[in-house]
Amino acid sequence: PWNEEVAARDYLPVEERRTLQLKRLQDTVRRVYEHVPFYQVALDEGNITPDSITSLDDLHELPFTTRYDLIDNYPLGLLSSPEDQLVRIHASSGTKGKAKIVAYTRKDIDIWAEVVARALASAGLKPGDRLHNAYGYGLFTGGLGLHYGGEYLGATVIPISSGNTQRQITFMRDLQATALSCTPSYALTIAETLGKMGLGPEDLSLKYGIFGAEPWTGEMREQVEQGLGITALDIYGLSEVMGPGVSMECLEGRRKEKDRGLHIFEDHFLPEIVDPESGNPLPDGREGELVFTTITKEGMPLLRYRTGDLCSLIRETCACGRTLVRMSEIKGRVDDMLILRGVNVYPSEIERVLFGIPELAPYYQIIVERVSTLDEAAVHVEVTSQFQDRVGKASIDEDTWIAHTEVDSLRQKVSRALQDVLGLHIDVHVFTSGSLPRSEGKAVRIVDRRK
Ligand code: DLL
Numbered sequence: 001p002w003n004e005e006v007a008a009r010d011y012l013p014v015e016e017r018r019t020l021q022l023k024r025l026q027d028t029v030r031r032v033y034e035h036v037p038f039y040q041v042a043l044d045e046g047n048i049t050p051d052s053i054t055s056l057d058d059l060h061e062l063p064f065t066t067r068y069d070l071i072d073n074y075p076l077g078l079l080s081s082p083e084d085q086l087v088r089i090h091a092s093s094g095t096k097g098k099a100k101i102v103a104y105t106r107k108d109i110d111i112w113a114e115v116v117a118r119a120l121a122s123a124g125l126k127p128g129d130r131l132h133n134a135y136g137y138g139l140f141t142g143g144l145g146l147h148y149g150g151e152y153l154g155a156t157v158i159p160i161s162s163g164n165t166q167r168q169i170t171f172m173r174d175l176q177a178t179a180l181s182c183t184p185s186y187a188l189t190i191a192e193t194l195g196k197m198g199l200g201p202e203d204l205s206l207k208y209g210i211f212g213a214e215p216w217t218g219e220m221r222e223q224v225e226q227g228l229g230i231t232a233l234d235i236y237g238l239s240e241v242m243g244p245g246v247s248m249e250c251l252e253g254r255r256k257e258k259d260r261g262l263h264i265f266e267d268h269f270l271p272e273i274v275d276p277e278s279g280n281p282l283p284d285g286r287e288g289e290l291v292f293t294t295i296t297k298e299g300m301p302l303l304r305y306r307t308g309d310l311c312s313l314i315r316e317t318c319a320c321g322r323t324l325v326r327m328s329e330i331k332g333r334v335d336d337m338l339i340l341r342g343v344n345v346y347p348s349e350i351e352r353v354l355f356g357i358p359e360l361a362p363y364y365q366i367i368v369e370r371v372s373t374l375d376e377a378a379v380h381v382e383v384t385s386q387f388q389d390r391v392g393k394a395s396i397d398e399d400t401w402i403a404h405t406e407v408d409s410l411r412q413k414v415s416r417a418l419q420d421v422l423g424l425h426i427d428v429h430v431f432t433s434g435s436l437p438r439s440e441g442k443a444v445r446i447v448d449r450r451k
Contacts, residue, residue: 002117002127002153009267010118010322017267017323018056024295025270026053029062032301035080038073039063039303059270059293060281064304067100070240075101081298091139092239099139102239103299109148111296112242115265116149119248122263122320123208123233125179127154132177132206134168134186135213136441137161141243142213146181149245155179162186162440165193169204176205184216184224184232185443188362191227192438201229208251210235212244214442215330217348219355223362234329236262240305241269241292247327252320259319261326268296271325272304273313276334287312289334290327308334336446338368340377343424347445350379350426353417359387359410363436370450378427381414383407385433396432 012020030050032039042063043049052058070078079086087106091099104112125131131150135142143161150157158175160168162182168190172180180187187209194200206228212235224232233254237246246269247262254260264271269292273282276289290307310333314326332346339345347366354364365380388396391406401407407430414428437444 002121006114006118007121010122010263010265010324012267012323014323020267021270021295022053022056024267025056025059025293026050028293028295028297028301029053029303031080031298032303036078038069038078042303056270059272059304062293062303064279064291064306065302066306067240067308070100071098074098076103078300078302079103080301081105086299088144089139090141090144090239090243093140100240105298108242108297108299111268112145112245113148113152115242115268116145116245117152118265119235119245120149120153120155120179120210122248122250122322123179123210123235124231124251125150125153125155125208129153129155129179130158130175130177130205131155131179131181131210132158132160132168132172132175134160134162134180134182134190135244136163140441141237141239142181142183142441145237145243145245146210150181165190165440166197169194169197169199172204172206173199178205179208179210180206180228180230181210181235183213183439183441183443184211184220185214185439186441187211187224187228187232188220189438189440191224194227201227204229206230208233212236215332215348217352217355219352220362223355234262236327236330238307238309240302241294241307242297246292249329250318250320250322253318253326256319261314261318261328263318263322263324263326266325268294270295271313271327273311274306276310284313284315287328287331290330310334338366338375338377338446340375340424340426343422345377345422345424349422350418351445353421354379354381354414357414357417359383360414361385361433363438364445365436365447366445367447368450375450376427378429379414379418380429380431380436382431382436383410383433388433401432402430 085105086103088104091101133146137143209230209232221232234249237244247264249262272291273288282288290309294301310331311328361382361384363382367378411428411430418426
């Protein structure tokens, strides 16, 4: 259960934590060497034995693990515990192809609950807070991850899961939930539905939002904060490493512009940043691919797991006093980078431009096609209902809509804004209010028509 000793783990003197990390890293390398054939082969190939780990710097000598290794060893080939000690299995949807299966022992579940509780505490939650948990329950780690963490902290968890948004709002209002956890894109859907029900943030008791599981920009954060009247904080994690609660933004950091970043619970997950191409470690402050080594997991520990997520590490102490290393917010996934006529573009860069245009509602999709050998992208955007009312409801049959001068000049405006920031022309299609899909979980930002 939550107590001062657990809370203090975020504030340990750095040297004390490093001693703990080294011991745990050594134990983990020994564990996988003895129990996981995949790692025994990989470590032998690198001439590494468990005894060769004598300092934390030796981390960089260990072999990488990629998602293909998980897929090749599908479903449970990387276990380092006997199967009868597993108490839970989750799977990550694996955007492309086969699911990645992960397995937990009792101790893994306890540690997961502990890190999520620490994450919630850094967001300002206290025992007695009511957490309306609208992450999906099931194989996805969001629902159960926040659930167990909330209970561990002593919050009252409302396990509503995702979907049926009107009912969500009724519960949130009647039960006076003080915190909401869901994806940032679902938070927007909830805010929109709130308005449609003739309600506003003042009808709810929400203070904090615990949002993650997908990339989101500062511009999107403002929309969510306004729409729900809350402070929105970023939670990060991935199934392979644990689930949500690998890192979390703190309230104090959020309030101080210069102190932004997510504290990594590095007494359990050792982070590195590497060059996505070469795999070479990069120094603090440089952006690259985030890599994690789990150092307390029993069921399925992973050495140097390539997350595919891009960010940098921040080592300076935070305003909140936590001594944990921070990661900058995720810019995107290595695989989500589009190469459009030679220019590298991340969906987050497009999002930032679109969310700065007041005539647009906060929904968009990027449609990617292959034209001969090159990728071409088009952006689908949607107008606000205010814009549509001004243009006149009569003109919204499709042809008149597109030809409408105000719609056309908005299209040009968006196109110019994208051109200015990206240095690249992208086709823009302007849709009427309410026509783009609304998210209840991870939003689909890229519609890939290349195959
Ligand atoms: O999304 C775990 C989670 C649940 C995190 C709830 C936060 C809240 P997966 O389904 O395995 O696990 O997806 C992991 O989602 O590698 C990132 O690409 C992305 N992701 C997760 N959190 C963030 C975030 C959960 N805060 C993948 N910002 C990761 C940006 C995120 N991307």
